[in-house]
Amino acid sequence: MLPPAPRLPEARVLIVMDRYFVLHAPRQTGKTTTLAALASELTAEGDIAALMFSCEDAKTAGDDVALTEAVLLDTLREAAEGSGWPDELLPPDPWPQAQVGSRFRKALSAWCRRCPRRVVLFLDEIDALQGTSLVSVLSQLRHGHNVRSEGRPFPASVVLCGLRDLRDYKVASGGHPTRFSPASPFNILADSLRLSDFTTDQIAELYDQHTQATGQEFTKDAVDRVFELTQGQPWLVNALADEIITEMRVTGTIGDRQVEDAKERLIRARATHLDSLVARLHDPQVKQVIEPIVAGTSPGTDIAFDHAASYVHDLGLIRGTRDLEIANPIYREALLRVLGDRTERFVRADPHSFVLPDGRFDLPRLLEEFVVFWREHGEVLIQQEGYHEAACQITLMAFLHRLVNGGGHLDHAGPTPAPTVNI
Known part of the structure; x- marks a missing residue:
């Protein structure tokens, strides 16, 4: 595990300044692990009682504000009691009685009145809250934030952690997405923090921990190839190493060839992440962004497309919102294979028949066969394919994937899927 401070250098500064802010990042980037470590560090220093708890259990409450408040307070208490803190830092038991819609705020006030330290809260998986319940919790936090200036007890700093960017919470809490207003805790910052992916040096540091524990080394070429394939996406960085060590059971030094094999295995197995x-992929906003990337066409220029691009970026599917590009080669490969799954069923050609006697791939024959295939099936595939603008590109990728299954792989180089065939 990497230490949290280098990944979130701004977070500690904002907490010391008693700020409320948003930390967002795609799933499986290490938010929960990093925040748990940061909370432990802050609490160990002696001036702060920092607690992270998840809002995920409240997802099923929907618009039921009373149930949402009850679940959140139960989860908060469970996290505090499981932290090993002394009794004087724990929340009051029972929570004070209050009307629905104010119970969460008054419970936090009662805890802060009792606790001898500044209370800092990390609300993980805040995206789980929905509709009226989300608005109520945000409004109660905003109310508590505002009365702190009058000397009333309330958490010194609150961090909302999830997929959403700051703009979404501004809207949900009744504010304007682009205007600055110091009256709202979710308008304090001009932007929210985003947990970054690993750098090459951080990947090397992480893998070196395995080396120190077991003696098994990753070569520099292996580390560089991992970064190239993942662009530092934390789950993928860990998954590749786990695939090599646990599933492939490589016992010697790990090089870039083992990394390449692990990549293929992950994609074919369609790992959970x-x-x-x-x-x-068939979410309308996701399709609006991914389809022009796959098709190599110009993206939209209206506000709706901008919002869709921000949403897809928050999901971690694209690298940025300006130069649109799939976030990393593994995601690009996985997306294209999934989009082409249906098409591959139509391909009847024998993969081995495209390998020349000297081992090279018979590209001229490939092109001829694809033209015949497209004339025969193209119209049907376009009608069936949800990504109509990219149907031709997806069909070509599927055709190639079916052929290289005979012993090879495709490298999709660049932002659009222009393949290099390796046999």
Whole structure:
């Protein structure tokens, strides 16, 4: 595990300044692990009682504000009691009685009145709250934030952690998405913090911990290839190493060849994280952004497209909102394979028949066969394919994938899927 401070250098500064802010990042980037470590560090220093708790259990409460408040307070108490803190730092038991819609705020006030330290809260998975319940919790936090200036007890700093960017919480809490207003805790910052992906040096540091523990080394080429394939996405960085060590059971030094094999295995197995991402492909906002990337066409220029691009970026599917590009080669490969799954069923050609006697791939024959295939099936595939603008590109990728299954792989180089065939 990497230490949290280098990944979130601004967070500690904002907490010391008693700020309320948003930390967002795609799923499986290490938010929960990093925040738990940061909370432990802050509490160990002696001036702060920093607690992280998850809002995920309140997801099923929907618009039921009373149930949402009850679940959140139960989860908060459970996290505090499981922290090993002394009794004087723990929340009051029972929570004070209050009307629905103010119970969460008054419970936090009662805790801060009792606790001898400044209370800092990390609300993890805040995205789980929905509709009226989300608005109520945000409004109660905003109210508590505002009365702190009058000397009333309330958490010194609150961090909302999830997928959403600051703009979404401004809207949900009744504010304007682009205007600055010091009256709202969710308008304090001009922007929210985003947990960054790993750098090459951080990947090397992480893998070196395995080396120190077991003696098994990763070569520099292996580390560089991991970064190239993942662009530092934390789950992928860990998944590649785990695939090599646990599943492939490589016992010697780990090089870039083992990394390449692990990449192929992860994609073919459709690991849980990859599956959860590709499941979003037919979300209208995701399709609005991914389709022009796959098709190599110009993206939209209206506000709706900008909002969709921000949403897809928050999901971690694209690298940025200006130069649109799939976040990393593994995601790009997985998305294209999923989009082409249906098409591959139509391909009847024998993959081995495209390998020349000297081992090279018979590209001229490939092109001829694809033209025949497209003339025969193209119209049907376009009608069936949800990504109509990219149907031709997806069909070509599927055709190639079916052929290289005979012994090879495709490298999709660049922002658009222009393949290099390796046999």
